[in-house]
Amino acid sequence: GWGIAGFCPGGAIPALGLGRAETLIFVGAMVAGIAVGRLARTRLARLATT
Template identity: 65%
Template sequence: MARIVSALVIGLVFGSGIALSGMANPAKVLNFFDFAGTWDPSLGLVMGGALIVTAIGYAFVLRRKAPVFDRLFHLPTRRDLDLPLVAGSAIFGIGWGVTGFCPGGAIPALGLGHGDAWLFVGSMIAGIALARLVRHSLATRMTAKVV
């Protein structure tokens, strides 16, 4: 139960930060990408602040032997770039640049009444489901070829 409450509190803090900084407003985010027009550097400042807090947090937390609510840290071990990583990053960037939403900003935007956020989150869920279906289908085909 403590894990769930902890996740809820962390999500509320993150979502509040996104909402208070204006990053749940897709117009504000899109203005960051409009260098020739109404450029707004605030997204860069928010991201820079987040990187500083994250770096300090990681340095502090990773000194522990294990997380508070788990037996070990689940950190990525792969260092190579593969097609799913590159394609996923490209889709994320294109979607963010076109809509002004990223998953972290779209979820709080649902609660703020941004109607477009519902379309974005629904599309995101459909995309995740499709990617899992394709990955499962490919894994099944690869297993069938080996047998």
């Protein structure tokens, strides 16, 4: 997905300083994706142990 947006995750963080909406949307989506992935992994681990 990052190839479509034109940012790699490492380069997107400093690009926030440019103040462009595209960068803010990308970083927000990236952070949301990380949070959802962690939540899913945690819940699946709990299900596997019960």
